[in-house]
Amino acid sequence: MNALDPLFAPRSIAILGASDVPGKLGTAMTASLDRFPGPVMKINPGRFFPTVAAAVAAEGIAPDLVISCIPAAMTADALRAAAAAGARAALVCAGGFAESGAEGTAHQQALSAVVRDTGIRLLGPNTSGFIAPHASLTATFVPDARDLEAGPVAVVAASGGVNHALAFALADAGVGLRLGVGLGNSVDVTQADVLDHLCGDDGLGAVALHVETAADGRRLTAAVRRLVDRVPVVAVVVGRSDVGDFARSHTGALATSWRVTRAALRQAGAVLVDDERELVDAVSALGRVRLPARPGSGVGLVTAQAGPGLLLTDALRTAGVRVPPLSERTVKELGDVLPDLTYQRNPVDTGRPSPTFTQVIEHVSEDPDVDVTAVYALLEPAALDLPAALQAARPATPLVAVVGGPPEQARRARAELGAAGIPCATTPAAGATMVRALAEDAANRSRLGEDIVSTTWPALALSDPVDEHTAKNVLAGFGVRTPVRRVCAGREAAHAALDELGGPVVVKILDPGVLHKTEVGGVQVGVRTHDDLDAALDRLPASPALLVEHMAPAGPELIAGVRRDPVFGPVVALGAGGTAAETLGDVSLRLAPLTANEADAMLDDLATRALFQGARGAAPVDRARLAHVLLALSSLGADPGVAECEINPLRVLPDGDVVALDAVLLLRDDQGGSDDA
Amino acid sequence: MNALDPLFAPRSIAILGASDVPGKLGTAMTASLDRFPGPVMKINPGRFFPTVAAAVAAEGIAPDLVISCIPAAMTADALRAAAAAGARAALVCAGGFAESGAEGTAHQQALSAVVRDTGIRLLGPNTSGFIAPHASLTATFVPDARDLEAGPVAVVAASGGVNHALAFALADAGVGLRLGVGLGNSVDVTQADVLDHLCGDDGLGAVALHVETAADGRRLTAAVRRLVDRVPVVAVVVGRSDVGDFARSHTGALATSWRVTRAALRQAGAVLVDDERELVDAVSALGRVRLPARPGSGVGLVTAQAGPGLLLTDALRTAGVRVPPLSERTVKELGDVLPDLTYQRNPVDTGRPSPTFTQVIEHVSEDPDVDVTAVYALLEPAALDLPAALQAARPATPLVAVVGGPPEQARRARAELGAAGIPCATTPAAGATMVRALAEDAANRSRLGEDIVSTTWPALALSDPVDEHTAKNVLAGFGVRTPVRRVCAGREAAHAALDELGGPVVVKILDPGVLHKTEVGGVQVGVRTHDDLDAALDRLPASPALLVEHMAPAGPELIAGVRRDPVFGPVVALGAGGTAAETLGDVSLRLAPLTANEADAMLDDLATRALFQGARGAAPVDRARLAHVLLALSSLGADPGVAECEINPLRVLPDGDVVALDAVLLLRDDQGGSDDA
Structure with a gap:
């Protein structure tokens, strides 16, 4: 049994x-739970059980789950008593905890103590709860969520509001919900x-992940990494702009670095999207097809x-x-079923669709360079029964359909196709997001599972x-090239x-x-000359020592480094050199190792x-040597x-x-470094 | 009367x-027109009128409009005869013209000749037509378009397919259509x-413009400029990636430079968006509010x-x-109607909405630094009747609402709010696009209507x-700073x-x-020295003359220029210097003058x-002097x-x-230069 x-x-x-x-949180929650098939005990002194x-x-039976709709100040004591009475899990909906000042922080600490002392598992506080349609369990204070249909997609959201927004948006896209969870302040249960x-x-088909912050960066990425072997994970990360103040007020935690979090999730195998609309598109497709x-x-x-x-x-x-351009053979096959008027090399423009539409799809899908077949069509029932034509096709690859048309007709067509396992988008933009997500998930998985390179750590007493x-000697010890140099005590x-x-x-x-x-x-x-050197020495500020080294020939410049992220630990960075690239943040990040x-x-x-691949007459960088530098930094x-x-x-x-x-090599004050090593 | x-x-x-x-284009078109209130004459030898x-x-009446659903090869002659019989306009739906090879190009030239000879106005060929719901006129071969409701938004699309896709997407967003036009090959009628x-x-409220190509760049921007004084224009431009081959096959024209077209449309006052979904969001908002x-x-x-x-x-x-952060006064007013638990400085988080929601909206809208008030809420009927609360508000600014919830309920709520003139989005991403579009339209208009700076052209015989x-002398004649320099015939x-x-x-x-x-x-x-100079001269390749000039101190570098775009004529460019910025295309473009x-x-x-505003210890650029250089280039x-x-x-x-x-100054071979001057 799962924990x-x-x-x-x-x-x-x-x-x-x-x-x-009417209007009370506890009333809404009671209504939400009215379809739960098991016993639901109502607790409220004076009204129900005290x-x-x-x-x-x-x-004569203990509740597995206690759902608390009472004020923050009363919650900890009530949960401690519930745990003593046999409860093993709790959902705490109320706000007024760490997100709202000193008093709230004290209430939150009291909750933590109950978790620690009793072993009860706690979701929240400060969340609207969770939804598990297949179990007829709607543990949120939004009773309309009872009508959400069961399906393959799980939502794991930092916030209860986003959990509901995504669950309803998925429903609008015709995609059912496996489990929808809003984390809230995450005093115990984390993402x-x-x-x-x-x-x-x-029963899970795909996961939609919404991240505002991560207290346990490496646990999060490890969990994503494990899941991706089974089902696709699509993630949106908040905080591209500076939303720090409001974010902190929301769940009482600092927003995590947007760039590092995205890089870490992608590295673990998640597909990254830019907003919640793309999240719904991507997970709608990946919930049906991989x-x-x-x-x-x-x-x-x-x-x-x-x-x-x-x-x-x-x-x-x-x-x-x-x-990709289609093969000669595919183009020839298409020529047999399509008139000569349109572009047919990819995209394949059929013109007004005819009954050969099904064959066109099949031919394209059979091209050796095609891994997924995307179809755009406007509903024109007089010309073609599009849902029937798509379902009649026996394509060699998965299909993604984009169906335009009168709203109600198009919704019905998309629902029919979705039920037949064909992801179906409303617009080209949505269809592109779906296909991009399928391709990225496939690419991510192709590079997972590879071994970490372990470099022998040279014994250096620093x-x-x-x-x-x-610092250069340390790097040289890892096989990184450094200039020939001499340390000099003075002018002579x-x-x-x-x-x-x-x-x-x-x-x-120096x-x-x-x-x-x-x-x-x-x-x-x-x-170059001793005169030059004297002039140079005259210009240098005072210093304990001097470094004289070979001047390297001109060439493109990169920046490479490793630093410790407070949430994710060691992160390797590679960026383009120069002020423009730095201003634009042209940097690639990966968690080490x-x-x-x-x-x-x-x-x-x-x-x-x-610029590093041979542009403007410069030498292309030796990728193996560059990778060696990054692996050295990873080991450092x-x-x-x-x-x-x-x-x-x-x-x-x-x-x-x-x-x-x-x-530059900076050491840690605390060389023990057990917290994120 | 309009032309x-x-x-x-x-x-x-x-x-x-x-x-x-069944299945014929002419059948679909006949069905589409069955609600047209005026006479519709059916022409088809052997079946209807010959x-x-x-x-x-x-x-006893001539048709104003002839709609042609016959093959390309027969079209020109039939239209010439129709014009002779009194027709004044034509819609040509068939493909098989310039988009499909030499024979088609000949057919298209024949159409052009009919336009030239008869003065008939021609939409198409190669388009699915147009839709004018307020006139019960559905001149497309998609009969379901008859059910589109009349409303404030016009769609002007390069393609008939996009016209229909946008019209249906607008309908799905609850926005009615004023006129929806697909241009096709634009042999006569252009955007x-x-x-x-x-x-x-x-009857027009806003325009959604979809651009693949523009044969008449300056006419297009002039038309946008005129429209923007009356109604907002939102534009999407195809061709961010290389889609040249397929685009050419589609309407027989080269795709226009994506960057220049976007810059030109923005300069003319249009709001630019990235895809057709954003186009629908933006025009939905701007069709109701400015x-x-x-x-x-x-x-x-x-x-x-x-x-x-x-x-x-x-x-x-x-x-x-x-x-922006809200004023002290607003924050105080909010403190009177909201509990102290949440963030209230902007965004204003109400927590679970209560009947004070209306007052909160009003207080925020009255803040001196607020020009538009955006509201996010999940439908929670037990807590608040959201549509009623929003409609009860008497805000000091326009509202934009983002409404989440169970799909059917949310659709009804959004329709109700839309009917009340409040733009309403499905998700935060859509809401952000709406608000961004409103702000951009407002910013665009604030800078339109200003006079062109005319610089006296110095008489230079080049x-x-x-x-x-x-070249530097020419620039200096415009007041651009150039280094002190001497032209030298040789070493001495x-x-x-x-x-x-x-x-x-x-x-x-030189x-x-x-x-x-x-x-x-x-x-x-x-x-610096004569020795340096001798060494430098030894390194220079042979040349008719030499240029010796003061070396400027180090500083950030820009690139500025003017060139002739084949579609839009003179375009001024300002870019950041250096290979990284050039690679990333960090360039601003404006049509001259x-x-x-x-x-x-x-x-x-x-x-x-x-980098040019004082970063990293460099001097901030003198904006007036930089603008002077750009105006000089504009005059050039x-x-x-x-x-x-x-x-x-x-x-x-x-x-x-x-x-x-x-x-570098390049002259034109043909100095007459009448084609795009």
């Missing part, structure tokens, strides 16, 4: 604060717990109207989905602070180093206390990747003593190798 | 190829013609559920819409090709120039045949604008002899002024 079964699959329920006074214990004594619970649910695991799935596109087909093609290509030379040694290395060299101050050498004039480049494929893929995430991040390491710039040399021209 | 009234408001209609054989002339003779026609339509013209409208946000409210806030802020020195003159100017100088080859000097080693920087405000606003379009673009001028780089100096470090 959260008493919560999500209870045999019996008690309602604290049950009521029949306590859970009294109800248990009278009914990871709910995902783990779902991992054991055979493509074989592979990168770069190809889409065959059949359209009965060229204009909307063009919108769909444009949206797919903009999203990076392949719409003392804080670490200077640039030492610098001249000797110039003689030894030959020009041009770079001369820098002072771990100065993090931004360039800004204080601490870097002098292009030093990296697999070899993950390290290799990071460059492809950059919007400016073309695994050391509990390392707080952060940044290579900036990491320059691409004419031979494609990359060289760390500057490096 | 297109015979087309869109005919008193009588003839159908060429009318039929009652010719339009025969019908006219029999009925500009339809927009001009709509400009005289008092904000006062002003930049930076503020949104007051009231939410009954914090989670969805957070999604809405995040989407608005990400789109650059202001969600001969092709123009070298860098001459260069040394004299160094003495005269003082170091450091830059030495370049050869108009070399467009990319840097790539051939033709630019040597940092020359520019107004002073337009020139000033271009910097704000850049994603990297912070007005000269019919100028093909293109690019300043790259345009460097920001420590005093904030900008200096043209390099400039």
Whole structure:
């Protein structure tokens, strides 16, 4: 039995604060539960049973689940008593806890103590609850949620409001609900717990995940990773803009870094979307269909109207989905069933649809480069019975249909197709989101399951602070290329180093206390002669020592590093160098430790990747060498003593190798580092 | 009477190829027209009247509009005969014209000849037609379009399929249609013609514009500009990705540059959206509400559920819409009607809605910094009658509502609110698009109507090709700062120039045949001494002359230019310098001539604008000086002899002024330049 079964699959329920006074929370909850097939005990002194214990004594059965609709200040004591009377799980709906100041925080701590002391599992507080239609269990204060139909998609939302909004939007899209949960303040049960619970649910088809914050980053990603092997997970993360103040007020927690959270969820195998509308589109498709695991799935596109087909093609290509040219053989087969008037190489424009529409779909789906077949058509019953034609098709790939037409007719057609297992969108934009989600899920799965590369950690005894030379030595120990260099105590040694290395060299101050050498004039480049060197030394600020090193040839520049995220632990970053790219945030992120494929893929995430692939006459970067640097940083991040390491710039040399021209290595104050290692 | 009234408001209609054989185009069209109140003459030899002339003779009335459902090869002759019989407008539905090869192109040329010879106005060919519900006129081969309700929104689509898709999507959003037109191949009637026609339509509330291509760029933008004074225009442009082949096959025309078309439409006052779903959202809102013209409208946000409210806030802020903190007074007023548990500074989280919801909306709308009030609520009839509460409100600003809930109930609530003039969205994403569209329309209008700055054109007799020195002289004539420089015939003159100017100088080859000097080693920087100069001259390739100029201090770099777009004529561009920004396409575009405000606003379009506003210790750019450069380029673009001028780089100096470090000026082969001047 699953640990959260008493919560999500209870045999019996008690309602604290049950009521029949209109407008009250307890009244709404009582109404919501009126179809629950098991015993529901109403608790409310003076009206119903005075306590859970009294109800248990009278009914001879303990409630698996206690649902609390009473004020924050009374909740902890009531739950402690309920646990003593046999309750094993609780849902706490009221607000007024950590999201609302000091007093509320104290109430929340009292709830935590009840969980710790009694072992009761607690959902909330500050949530409208959860919905499990297949169990006729609507544990929310929105009684209309009783009418939601059972189906394959689970909603795991940070907030009760979003849980309901998504559940209703799914219903509008004709997709039923397996379980819909709003987490609220997550004093005990977290998103990871709910995902783990779902991992054991055979009725599950897909998960829609809404994330505002994650207290337990690695548990969350591990749970997603496990689920993705069984069912697709689609996630939306709040906080692209600065919504910190309001977010904090909402569930009493800091909003998590949007970028890191998205990167971590994607790395774990989730499909990421930008808003709740795309979330519904994506999960509607993935709840019905999953493509074989592979990168770069190809889409065959059949359209009965060229204009909307063009919108769909444009949206797919903009999203990076392949719409490959069809093979000679497919084009020939299409020529036999379509007039010669229209474009037929992909997209395939059928013109006004005729009874050959089914054959067109089949031919396209059989093309060797097609993994999913998308169809756009406006309902024109006089020309074609579209739902019948699509259901008659025996395609070699999954289908996605986009059906336009008069609202009621189109809704009926989409419902019919959905019931036949064909994901069905309202508009080209929605259809593009569906297909993109199928392709991304397939690509994600193709790279999961690979082994982590373990690099042997070189034994280095570092003392804080670490200077640039030492940081480069550490990186060199991992096989990262660094410039040939000499540490010089003073002017004389610098001249000797110039003689030894030959020009041009770079001369820098070597002072771990100065993090931004360039800004204080601490870097002098292009030093070729002893006169140059004297002039350069005159310009440098005072410093305990000097670093003289070979000047690297010009080339494109990257930034690579590893740092500790407060929620997710070590994160490896690769960004394009230069102020413009930094301003635009052109950075790829992955949780460490990296697999070899993950390290290799990071460059492809950059919007400016073309600059490192041989653009403008520069050498293309040696991807294996770049991946090696990222794996080295990943290993560094695994050391509990390392707080952060940044290579900036990491320059691409004419031979494609990359060289760390500057490096900063920061150690942690607490070298024990057990909290997120 | 409007020139297109015979087309869109005919008193009588003839159908060429009318039929009652199931599945035929002519049958569908005949069915579509069965509710048209005027005479409809069916033409089909052997079945109905043999010719339009025969019908006219029999009925004693000429058709204003002839709708052709016959094959491409027969169309021109039939239309010529119809025009002779008195027809003044035609709709040609068939495909098989310029979109489908040489034979079709000949058919299309024959149609053009009929238009030229007879003056008949022609919509199409290759379109499913148009819909005018208020006139009970459904001139499309989708008979179900008869049931579309009349309303305020016109659809002007490049394609018949998109016209229908948008009309049905608007119906699904509860928004009625004024006129829905699919242009097809636009042999005569263009989007500009339809927009001009709509400009005289008092029943119009808003226009949804779908653009694949524009043959007449300036006519299109002029028509949009005129319309925007009366009603809002929302536009989606196809071609963000490369869809050229398919697009060409679709209407026989090249897809227009996506970036230039979007920039031109925005400059003319249109609100730009990314896909057809956003188009429906935006036009649904703007068809009911328009904000006062002003930049930076503020949104007051009231939410009954914090989670969805957070999604809405995040989407608005990400789109650059202001969600300002409410005034002390507003916060105090809210404190009187809301419990102290929730966030109330904007967004205003009411918690579970109560009867004070109406007052909360009113208080927020009265805040001095709020121009539009957005409301999110899930339907909870037991807690609040939401439609009644919203309609009872007497807000000081327009409202936008986002209503979640059980699909049927929510649809009814949204319809009720829509009928009361309150735009109503299904999800936070849709609501954010609505509010963003209202704010953008208001901002667009605040900058329209300003005068063009005319700069006196300095009399310069230029001969092709123009070298860098001459190009800089031209720019200097417009008051653009250029480096102090000397043209030198050889080595000796260069040394004299160094003495005269003082170091450091830059030495370049002066050869108009070399467009990319840097790539051939033709630019040597940092020359301070005569030794440096000799070394630099040794490194330069052979050249007819040399340019020695003051080397500018370091600073952020821009690229500015003007070039001729084949569709829109002169376009001014401002971009961030450097390879990363260029790769990411961080460029602002405006059609020339520019107004002073337009020139000033271009910097704000850049994603990297912070780099030019004082980031990282650099001087902020002097905006007036930068605008002056853009206005100079705008004036240059007005000269019919100028093909293109690019300043790259345009460097920001420590005093904030900008200096043209390099400039290219290309003249046109045909200096008459009447085609797009």
